[in-house]
Amino acid sequence: QVHLEESGGGLVTPGGSLRLSCPASGFTFSDYYMSWVRQAPGKGLEWVSFISGSSSFTKYADSVKGRFTISRDNAKNSLYLQMDSLRAEDTAVYYCARVLIGGMIPDYFDYWGPGTLVTVSS
């Protein structure tokens, strides 16, 4: 069955960097868009970034544009999120999720990992 599990979270000071990883199994990884979604403490869910199966298309939420970079390695069945210039407001649980696409934009997220906590604090 589909399995996703994030790693790489932790405590980082403002302005610092962190790289999240999400190995995937149970499906043909390269056939699917993938995404990062986050949930700040006491807040709702917010999509952060999407990437197409071939990596030819990526998109970012305005809140992270220019600071975060999504990537994938289809040979390793893994999704990544490079987070630079981190701010306190980036503190959240970060989830990787498989995305279903109906047209030119993502639809919904059919499988998720359990999440990894990123804390940005001095």
Next chain:
Amino acid sequence: EIVMTQSPASLSVSPGERITLSCRASQSVNTYLAWYQHKPGQAPRLLISNASTRATGVPARFSGSGSGTEFTLTISSLQSEDFAIYYCQHYNDWPTFGPGTKLEIK
């Protein structure tokens, strides 16, 4: 950006009860609406897509309905494992989520 709202914010209910959760969009999203169940420390779980289509393995006690701007998720007879937070999400455009409804045991 389409804004999603959910009501109530929280609900205290007893096992066996029938409950209906509401989700509203700030403009029409047709039937491009998904529902998720989220338990603390676990991966969110897709319940419903296209407003009313149950995801694989989701029990029949979960049902979704609605179109346009008004949607509902109904759980016909609450089981102990159903106590969680429920989120709606539209995908008529770049997706946004509602703030969630927390189901608590009475």
